[in-house]
Amino acid sequence: YFLTKGAIGKETASWVCIVAAAPLAAAGFFRYNGLTFEQFVWAFIKSQILCAGPRVFRSENLYCKILSEKEKNIYD
Known part of the structure; x- marks a missing residue:
């Protein structure tokens, strides 16, 4: 406030301070799931940037797996 009130005026400087302090x-x-803002930001950075590796989706057809096991049991 003290650095900018001479250049932009007292009222504008006070509004700039209010807008800067609001966030x-x-x-x-x-609060998000019991986390404070700092904990949430750290968890977000860890999950999205630091520990974000390639995630490969591999589906598993359980129905086909069960049928193939039953066929094995029939022929045994």
Whole structure:
């Protein structure tokens, strides 16, 4: 506030300070599944950036697997 009030005016400087402080104040009330804002951000960074490896989807046809086991048992 003190650095900008001379350049942009007192009222504009006060609004800039309010707008800049609002996200920090909102972070104090943030809760997601029991996590605070800092814990949530760290968990998000870990899961999306640090530990994000290639995820390969491999389907498993359980029905076919059960039928093939039954066929084995029939011929035994």
